[in-house]
Amino acid sequence: MEPLTNFFKDRDINDILDVGTGKGGFIPVLQQIFPNGQITGIDPDNQSLKIAGKEFPQYTFMEMQAEKLLFEDNSFDVVSISMALHHLPKVKRGLTEMKRVVKKEGWIIVNELISNQLNEAQEVHKMYHHFRSQIDRMKGTYHRKSFTKEAILQLLKEADIPIQFFFEHKKKINLVEDESELEIRVRKMQEMLELIKGRKEYEKMKPEIEKFREKALKYGFQPATSLVVVGRKRDLV
Ligand SMILES: C[S@@+](CC[C@H](N)C(=O)[O-])C[C@H]1O[C@@H](n2cnc3c(N)ncnc32)[C@H](O)[C@@H]1O
Numbered sequence: 199m200e201p202l203t204n205f206f207k208d209r210d211i212n213d214i215l216d217v218g219t220g221k222g223g224f225i226p227v228l229q230q231i232f233p234n235g236q237i238t239g240i241d242p243d244n245q246s247l248k249i250a251g252k253e254f255p256q257y258t259f260m261e262m263q264a265e266k267l268l269f270e271d272n273s274f275d276v277v278s279i280s281m282a283l284h285h286l287p288k289v290k291r292g293l294t295e296m297k298r299v300v301k302k303e304g305w306i307i308v309n310e311l312i313s314n315q316l317n318e319a320q321e322v323h324k325m326y327h328h329f330r331s332q333i334d335r336m337k338g339t340y341h342r343k344s345f346t347k348e349a350i351l352q353l354l355k356e357a358d359i360p361i362q363f364f365f366e367h368k369k370k371i372n373l374v375e376d377e378s379e380l381e382i383r384v385r386k387m388q389e390m391l392e393l394i395k396g397r398k399e400y401e402k403m404k405p406e407i408e409k410f411r412e413k414a415l416k417y418g419f420q421p422a423t424s425l426v427v428v429g430r431k432r433d434l435v
Pocket residue numbers: 217218219220221222223224240241242243246262263264265279280281282285286287
């Protein structure tokens with residue numbers, strides 16, 4: 199993410215907190231931006247943290263929720279959250295906690311998929327994501343549909359996080375170039391659907407898998423655009 203690398207190039211950043219780190223999917227990006235940074239990753243999902251810990255043994259991983267960060271005020275130079283905002287049951291609370299633990303004049307980075315201004319191949323990605331998030335919700339796991347770009351900016355405003363700059367990040371790739379990759383996605387959707395077998399939504403959602411396959415073959419499957427926002431904690435906060 200070049201704009202981030204350029205922006206942080208000459209800044210003295212040591213301690214980074216990655217919220218909703220999961221299996222560490224955003225850590226390679228953070229390593230690129232902050233080659234000398236010490237990273238702490240938090241997530242409520244212990245299984246994912248174990249995988250992250252094996253992949254990145256040099257860093258610290260802790261089981262924790264964004265809404266209740268167990269760190270002192272003003273602890274980190276940078277606090278990031280990637281692809282996890284729509285997983286937080288209390289988004290504003292999570293953002294407020296991130297602001298609390300970042301140092302005064304420190305930085306908050308939000309990287310989040312958006313649901314609007316997408317091309318047809320990205321709409322296929324959204325369809326896949328929303329299918330999965332709907333089943334997660336039915337199974338009792340908090341997982342919203344993705345936010346619009348405007349909604350994300352509004353959330354930061356509501357959490358009183360002044361925005362320094364933002365940009366859109368697109369990956370121009372087709373994740374189902376090879377038909378076997380498409381079959382993996384289709385199988386994943388079928389497996390997820392089986393989790394709600396017996397419910398009335400099962401029959402209703404079943405045709406969506408075929409619809410997904412047709413659209414993916416026609417348009418491809420491109421990751422939805424992500425919005426990257428850099429906010430800064432005011433000295434007075
Ligand atoms: C799609 S993953 C993103 C993982 C990683 N940040 C990335 O960019 O690849 C979303 C993560 O949010 C986590 N999550 C769910 N609820 C959370 C909460 N209340 N606080 C922090 N993370 C949460 C999930 O466990 C999951 O690991």
